[in-house]
Amino acid sequence: MKKIDSVIAGIIRGFHIYNDTILGAILFIGSLILFIQSFSISIMKNPVSSLDTARFFPQLVFGALMPIGILLLIRGIIRAKDQKSSAPEGEKLETGVVAFKRSVIALAAIAIFLLLMEPLGFIPAAILYMLFNMFYMCERAAWKPWLFVIVAVVVAVGAYFIFRQFIYVRLPAGILKGVLG
Amino acid sequence: MLLNGFTSLLSLEMILLMFGGVIVGIIFGAIPGLSATMAIVLFLPITFNMGTTQAFALLVALYIGGVSGGLISAILINIPGSAMSIATCYDGHPMANSGHAQRALGIGVFFSFLGTVISLAIMMVAAPALASIAVKMSSFEIFSMTFCAIALVTGVGSKDVLKALAAAFFGIAFCLIGMAPVDGATRYIFGSNKLLSGIPLTSAVVGMFAVTEILKTVGKKISANKLEQRHREKIKGFGFSFKEFVGQIKNLIVSAAVGLGIGFLPGMGGSLANQVAYIAVQKTSKHPEKFGTGIMDGIVASETSNNASIGGAMIPLLALGIPGDGPTAMLLSAFTIHGIVAGPLLFKTSGPLVYTVFAAMIVCSIIMLIVEFFGIPVFAKVIDVPRQILFPVVLVICVVAAFSNNKIMFDCWMLLFFGIMGVVLGKFNFPRTPMILGLVLGQNLETNLRRALQLSRGSFAPFFTRPVSCILLCLGLFFIISAIVRQFVDLAKGKKIKENEA
Structure with missing residues (x-):
């Protein structure tokens, strides 16, 4: 197998084994960054309430995505062993x-x-x-x-x-x- | 009055106009990226010089044809014409792939017609009464309803609820790009002014389906042996028996009710109705495991509900002057252009016109049925076109459709971006449906949440003290929590979660 092919094969197997782990990590880190970034969104000077700003909904969404990311990450770690045994190999790979x-x-x-x-x-x-x-x-x-x-x-x-x-x-x-x- | 409405349509000129409108509507609906809204937008200026009756007959024809046309590409190439036909892909395409394309089209066409007619009948009888319910729905109820619908699709309709939830929130997150509703604050545009108006929905939906489908096909070279003609089926009538029709009556009623109910709520429409109806029919079915394999029930659910949303969306338009979806927003413009004020007094001030519109909708539904019935063998030939020719052509048309929305290349790049995203997320077994639903409904969700919080001065209490809102919110939470618990119990028992769905 050529070098590039073995890299691609590694990616495919990695995706299969650590599917949830990678997804969970990306979701968590991405949401955390965007959650922090939401504090820099400019808001109205006199909102009706503290929740009536353009920051609130993004914080709600990314705030919800973070624990989902963590749960996926945990599930991914638990399932990694099972996934390893079913990872593609040989002709399928x-x-x-x-x-x-x-x-x-x-x-x-x-x-x-x-x-x-x-x-x-x-x-x-x-x-x-x-x-x-x-x-x-x-x-x-x-x-x-x-x-x-x-x-x-x-x-x-x-x-x-x-x-x-x-x-x-x-x-x-x-x-x-x-x-x- | 309805009879007078029919009489005013009884001329060769009017019939031809409606035939033309329905055919153009079907073409717009069938081409991924084009839509009924776009067809109405394009033909609106042409109606300026027409009489009121002619103008509305044409616009209604475009609307009905456009909503129905989406089933053709969804069934034949697994790419929905618009978000209204996404659920049609789930069973329509597998049925077509198994050599029953004409039967799938026949079922879709017939139940589209029934969905339209049922919703029109209810609209005519109960428009004022239903509209008064719609007007009582405040931001609290609309938010809760939207939340409940998303929860239903993610919680009940998904095999992997955690990923479905992530997908729904991920879709909603894309709606945060651009200007915020209510105050117009700029968010997450990453220095690009082109993102100010948000993510182009057409590019997102078409990209996630069309590009993904092409990349799936390109993975393996198409063999020369596979190029032989497929087995040609011959169907009688619409491709199903009377017994099968009787077996679908329950699904028909459920789907029509869902379509009508969702259609008459502002900002929702057929894009949501087809997904919710699919889940509702699947969950009430005796054989839910067969959904997604190409069964009749799935096509009935999607096509009945998206067409039933037409009547639903027309109710608040005519009785209150509030459009329920994109095409009805354009129809409202047409009313204004022709000097008619849609709203509570419309039935009194322009009664004959209203009944002419009703009559035109019924006639256009019949025309749609005729055109699509005779078109079935022609449409079905698409599946015989070699894939190496069909898919590049489809992609080029998708790119053109994406470009034509705002006439900028940015929308085409978005198509590619969402195509790549669809492929990558597919590798993560990330379900597409909740993500697209989040993308379609995200802004509606935020707008109504913020309006509600403005009304309550930041208090969440009214969401729970208002009975309808409370029931919907609790239902939504129940769908999600019960699905999560079920999933973790399964995981604890060591059952393997079946990967991915639609």
């Missing part, structure tokens, strides 16, 4: 590693699509995104390049003009600004 990497790539593709949407324009960015995903999601034997290209172009151009004409939404034109008007 390898499949998990592959799925993890593929998901990260798919997420990166969405992020790149959004990044390109303004400078490049919606139509080219959407076509590139769709084409990448269509090829990426299936096995080579299932590739249908012409169909993929036609669908990507029709959807991108169609969505642009439908939203512009009927919903009055002008999606970023980017490099096609001169052509699309």
Whole structure:
């Protein structure tokens, strides 16, 4: 297994074994920080009562999340041993590693699509995104390049003009600004 | 008067207008990120030059079509058109996945129609009486009601109550971002002015469902062998027998009552109704363990209740001039634009128009039934589209829908953010439903809590001295505490908590 794969495998196993522990810790620490931060929220000079401020509700919410976080943390510690015995291993773990990497790539593709949407324009960015995903999601034997290209172009151009004409939404034109008007 | 209302709609022009409105509404409802509210907003300016009857016929058509359309994407691709159809995914998609997409759609369509018609019938008979109840609901009762609903979904409807509670509070926490209700104080915007108006709900809901669904699919390459056409089912009628229909009458009544009841409370509507009805039907079922596996009861609960919320939301709108949800807020604007004052005197000053609106709602429900019935075989073809083509296309449409809400890229990034959050939280077996419910209702909860505390000058006593509020609060607390106790008893007994649900 490559180094990156073993790191991902560690993350997957860690998530499985210490699921509640990690979640509880994140919830507790995050809530504690935001609870403390709530004291810096500016409030009205003359509230009707001391509870009638913009601080009260956040303190209530984060105040409730903190004990929930602690309970999850405790439960996680109790259950860690059981979880260890059922943690994925072997082929299941390898499949998990592959799925993890593929998901990260798919997420990166969405992020790149959004990044390109303004400078490049919606139509080219959407076509590139769709084409990448269509090829990426299936096995080579299932590739249908012409169909993929036609669908990507029709959807991108169609969505642009439908939203512009009927919903009055002008999606970023980017490099096609001169052509699309 | 109702007959006169029907008569005023009896022209080819009016029928075509309503047909067009329902079809456009269904399209808006079916596309994740677009909604009935958006359809009404877009068509409102077009109604300026129309007669009052035509204008309201069109707007009502958009409303009814928009609420119903959400079931299509929820059933076929497991991505709800809006928060109103989230619970439809739970059983609708598994049923579609098992080769019964047309049956799932048929059930959804038929019970959407029944939900609308039942709520309209009650609205027509009891609007003034029910509206007087609504007006007596103060901030104390509305807060307690919202709390009770969230508690019901987290406490009763979740297998892991601790995580469900965390998810609900987590969702509410997102509502703290931006300007606080009542005084507009700025909170947790982390230096970004774009967060001043809070988290865009559409991006959050669509991101958590659409992006998560795509990432689930992308985990493994789609095999070329899987691309063959699925088994095509042929259904008769709506895909269920009369015996099955009779078996659903209890669920129909429960769900319609939930939809109507929640619909007529300001700020709640179908987004909450479908979740609560699902839990209510599941808990009163003889076979609760089958929920989530693709059974008819789940679709009946969700679709009856979200459509029943239409009649519910119309009650305070017509009788009090208070909108119950987004689309009715737009309808209130339409009333104002056309010089009509919605409120207690509406039935006296504009009686014929009110009955025309009632008649239009009934006609539009029938049109919705016809359009969706004949559309079922066409809609069901979506499931035959290869996933490697369908999902990228769906994501692009979701991005466009997110962008179109405020016309800024920030909303698209929020879509991605909530998509990532959905995936990460999924790894923690964190349930999505309570989180989205918290996100949808958080602001309502805070607004009413603060208003109530203003009225009571900081005292919590009225929450317990007012009978309705007290009952609802106690019920909510009971749901949560009993669920926590049950969970810890199970843990002590060594039972393994079943991971995750919807």
